[in-house]
Amino acid sequence: MTDLEKKALQYVDDHSSELFASLTKLVQFDTQNNCGKDGKEEECARYIEQQYRDFGLETELYYPENVPGIKEHPAYLPGRHMDTRPNVTGVLPGEDPDHRVMIYAHIDTVPIGNPSAWTVDPFGGEVKDGKLWGRGSGDNKYGIAGGLFALKALRACGIKLKKSVALSSCCDEEFGGGDGALAMCLKYPSETIVNTDGAGYEIWPCALGGCAFRLILEANFAANTAAPMAEAAMIVWQKLQPFAKRRFEQLAANPLYTGTPTAKTAFRLTQMHIGDESGAMMNRAVIKFALYTDRSREEIFAELDDLVAQCREELDKMDVTLKPMEMCYRWFDYQRSKDEFGAIKLMHSIASEVAGYDVPINGSCLTDQSIIMPNGSDSSFCFGIFRDFNLVGGAHQPNEYIDCQEFVNHTKSLILFLMRYCGLAE
Secondary structure, three states, X not given: OOHHHHHHHHHHHXXXXXXXXXXXXXXXXXXXXXXOOOEOOHHHHHHHHHHHHHHOOEEEEEXXXXXOOOOOOOOOOOOOOOOOOOEEEEEEOOOEEEEEEEEEEEOOEOOOOOHHHOOOOOOOOOEEOOEEEOOOHHXXXXXXXXXXXXXXXXXXXXXXXXXXXXXXXXXXXXXXXXXXXXHHHXXXXXXXXXXXXXXXXXXXXXXXXXXXXXXXXXXXOOOOOOHHHHHXXXXXXXXXHHHHHHHHHHHXXXXXXXXXXXHHOOEEEEEEEEOOOOOOOOOEEEEEEEEEEXXXXXXXXXXXXXXXXXXXXXXXXXXXXXXXXXXXXXXXXXXXOOOOOOHHHHXXXXXXXXXXXXXXXXOOOOOOHHXXXXXXXXXXXXXXXXXXXXXXXXXXXXXXXXXXXXXXXXXXXXXXXXXXXXXXXX
């Protein structure tokens, strides 16, 4: 490590309270995504826009719906109010404007859920016990705060870069979104995109495939008991078992996923509901499930079509209709990064150097990588620090938090990556 690099990293240690305060401010904005129907990103986006401008970045706040060609793009997902939910991108020009690296994060969060499940203020951004708490602290506002702070550290140390750097804070990642990331890719194509929406201080060199699905069953007769629909739902559930088993086995066999939490949740039953809450309508059942996969959409849908046909054969005998299967959000394609420019290898070396141990290289969860890789940079990757979804304080959980030292290390890694990947200007 050079003396100049050491100086930049020391700046983070000396000003860590400023780093934490910047994330606290972002957490205090309510940016909940309403299950993909709409979102509250705008106020926070305008604050970020001002932060970028104050730092001197060439800044643009823009609504994905207004990006030329996006509505005709095959990856565009309509119906998500992209005319009121903005992105913000700020560019720091380098000596070579034809080569640009992007640091990406998303502004929106999942809802807080039941407020009584929280023992801290979901929008407090409190720092205590070596952690920074609040909705979005991990998923994914630390990436916004850390990206800008990395540039501040470089400037404070008099460091200029050869390649240009863009910071993008995008809307609508949660609930199968992606239009924010798509708009970013179309407006600001980049050589390499560092997606900070990742977990565990790990490097993720791929985009995970998968989707969530809904099955609706309706009896063709009046029912005064939920028993027939419960029996019908269990028939579908039993038919799903071999399909689920294949998802677990296949993902676990992928070296990027072997032994990971993602492989252990490759198939999840998310809802099985009979009737309605009043108990008055008992001739309907809803089954929802989600899957993760490294297989193609064609392979998965062929299996699902066969499964639905088998279910209908059984349900017809019960005079129960199984409606066409519905996708709850977009399909995510599994993809591997080409790492054409050696960015993944470099970030792995840097992240390990900063942390003092060999950082894992694993497979991703469902992220905007499935949009970013084919439309922005096929040499992109994820590097992030949110806690896993199945952990207390993890992403989407009550009492969400990030570890402050990991936040510092992640920011230091971004600084070294920019210095070594972009090169230093004279």
